[in-house]
Every structure is written in C-alpha cells, then in structure tokens.
Amino acid sequence: MAKTPICRTLNGIGLLAVSLVLAAAFFEQLVHGDIPCPLCILQRAGFAGVALGLALNLRCGPRPSHYGIAILSALIGGSISARQVLLHIAPGDAGYGGTLLGLHLYSWALLLFFVIVAGCAFLLLFDRQFDEAGAPQSRLPALGLAVLALAALLVLGNGISTVLECGGGLCPDNPVDYQLLR
C-alpha cells in the first residue's frame, strides 16, 4: 500500500473539519429551525471556499496557491464574521440566532476562520510537500474521496437551501421562513 504523505492526511482532516462546520450549521438550520441570516449565509460560502482550497490539495497535490485559496477564503469569511460581531456588539443586543457554549455561531465562525488561517500558515512551513509538485500524484484513498464528496454535497446543499430561503434575489435581513416554501 502506498504511503499517504502527512500533509495530504492533514489536509484531509482539515477538509473533514470544515465539512463538519457546514454540517453543524445545517443541523442548526434544519433541526432547531435557526434560519440563516444573509451574513450567516455568506460566512458559510467562506467556509466552502476554504474547503475548495483543501480539496485541491487533496485531489491535485499540495501547492502554495491552494493554501492561498484557503487563506483568502478564510480572510473574506472572517471579515464577514467580524462585521456581524460588530453589528451585535451594542449593549442590550441579544445577537442573532442561538448560541453554542455561550458564543453565537458567527463568533465561533470568526474564531474558526482565524484558526484556519493559522493552520494553513503552519502547513505552508513544510516545504518538502511541494518538492514533487507536478509529479504524478498517488491515488487518493477512498476515504479521501468520500470526504471530498461530502464537502461538495454540503456546498451544493447550501446552494439549494439558499435558493429555497431567498429565491432569486437578496435574502431579507431577518428571515423568518423560506420564500419558496410559503
């Protein structure tokens, strides 16, 4: 059996972690009825962009540009999270949606985007992963393909959910139901 490079394994774990974040957001939405606000939806798209960078590392081999995709996506997503934190930081404002361990989901998102940037910067320190750039990649194990498929399906699911919630236009600031399911 071919040995799986450690950086590919770490990228796979990272992709699984980001997929779990998207799945947890879906769980909140579908089970607890926490309909995502426009900024929440955009933060999910930021996570999806991060997932794509890690998926490219898995499928096409590690490249600095793939880490760049993940970092830039995390910076955009983090900016959106920070904006939402600032929107609700006023005294007496209860914030939007439910909380997890005392923090709103957009506050968790801001922390996670920071962790993603730090994690990608850490992985970029391992230069040897790029030595074989351009060389034929060993086949991605079935587990890696499954994680990649899970991430892709979660991104598609978010797209469909957003269409149901907002139709073809912009989402309302405080959504209470799904526009296409009325």
Added chain:
Amino acid sequence: MMSLPFFGLFAAFCLAWAERRAAAVALWAASMLALLLLFRSHATDSLALSF
C-alpha cells in the same frame, strides 16, 4: 442571487474532482468576487444602536 457563490464553488469542486485545476481556481475566484459583492450589499446595514 445569494446562492451564486455556492453553485460556483460546487462547480469548482466538480472540476477539482476531474483534476481540471486551472478551471477550478478560476471558478473559485469568480465565486469569491460574487461573495464580496454580496457582502458589500449587506455590510452597510445600519447598526441597531439605542441609547
């Protein structure tokens, strides 16, 4: 309209699966541009301050 980044990124995932890297990266860039434009339309929401 707000679903555009997701569908763009899903298409990029499909291209990544097919190992068409350059096309996947191009779709990612377009999706992030759409995301930034959508953020611009929501980032200027007024703060709900009440003193």
